[in-house]
Amino acid sequence: MLMVDNDQDFLETRAERLEEAGYDVYTAVSIEEAEHILEHTNIHVIVVDLRMRDDNDDKDTTGLFLAEKDAYESIPKIILTRYPSYQHVRKALGPVIEGLPPAVDFIAKQEGQDSMLDAVQRAFDTYVPINHTLSITWKEVLSFYLLVDLIAPETAREHLTDRTAELEDLFRRLFHDTTQVTIGRLLARSEGRVMLEVFAYRHQSGEVQLVVACGRRDLIRQEDGCFEHFAPHHGGAGSTAKWKTAETGRFAATTYTLVGGELAETASFRDFYRNRPVREVEAALDSLSSDTLARWHRQRRFHEADHSPVALYRDWLELSDEALLPARLQRCVDAIGAESVALSLAAVQASPHRLVFQIPGGPSVSYPNPIPDLATGRIVGDPPLLCGISHGRVDADTVLVDGHARTWLIDFTHAGRGPLLRDYLSLELVIKLDLIETPDLLGRHTLEQRLLAATTLADPLPSEGLSPELRKALSAIERIRHSAAQLEPRDIKPYLLGLFFAAIKRVASFNPDLHYSRRELAPAVHG
Known part of the structure; x- marks a missing residue:
């Protein structure tokens, strides 16, 4: 815990008493010193003096400044003062829209040490439900130390131990009413967050299988808000339900259950696609479209006439003007070409108007x-474009598939209003650029030519002459397009436009300062 008071003697006396009671106490004599400690230390409870500048100034409420900061809102605060007033109490303890109020208790210094000890104990009991007896086991080669490295790789070495302890605290809060958790697969990861397979056990309650999204607090809150506002909440089997959440000063976690399914029996679409025959992949894609995505796409449909399809796709992909600067894109294209030549994949010539590949x-x-x-x-693209609520990030890791080809979605960070086609075209791009493994550029070119020859999304796609791997990809893409045709039955152009900008996003994300293997580079050339 952290105790903040500008009276050094009072601070030392009370901190010593708290330490005698078994608390680990950090002390600060200024707001600045307190914020430095909070920046680098895992704090559970804060006790802060109301008047941190001048004890004789009845307008000094600098302690409330610390208590009201958004960065510390998940930490319970106790306001301490010699001069309590009704106005200060009301402001400190007043209700907020979400999270904790600025303070959870307000005590006068003259009430004595026992009153402070009681207030601190109440704060821990009520707001810091850490399950110190929770047994945590791991199925995979993971640890809280490694998770911190995935979530916050910028963490300085000297702070890793504290961040690791804070992340463990998060799980002990999240499962405060549980006897054991077993952390299994790393299901997905993105900047600042991971999604984990977790099995929770309670006395006489059996096993609960959960998807746990954990990471930076702001990102988990963002996902939580997207799920609450946009996810279909009355779905049956194939839908995802939120269970509960927890927060610390820096991290947060939300748990989800797969309605009608067993998480342990699922695989990511990435693994399912690579290990199952094409007929099972097609069945999974049908389930994804008709059961899982349909619940999202039925919500609040509208035709967007005020914004062009280009603007809508760029907004979804977060493609800024800077990302599309010609010099920046050309540098990426030139780097892809140079790597292709070095690896004997293809000779690439880029002119202002043509890209020529000699395979x-x-x-x-x-x-x-x-x-x-x-x-x-x-x-440009011609409006209007059919929009509505979509998941926004359908890819090889955010789709889970069980042995019966039933599907569920995880990771709701990008859920929201936008073109409905984006869920389908992003999955097509994933198959072409992530799941096809061959470095055979001629075969990839043939595949792309057959896809571009289609005039509607419902057109059959001929697979003659393709390798088994590319035939499987073509069959899967044909299934995806037939599902997308239910949204845009006549015109394929909006779909191709979305594919184009999604591919440009891949090019803009290419790191020209790294080197790649042939298998890694082939998708970049394909894109």
């Missing part, structure tokens, strides 16, 4: 160079 043992392939048109805004 070893194959033909010279030419495509329009889209970079100048992106810069001048000549790439």
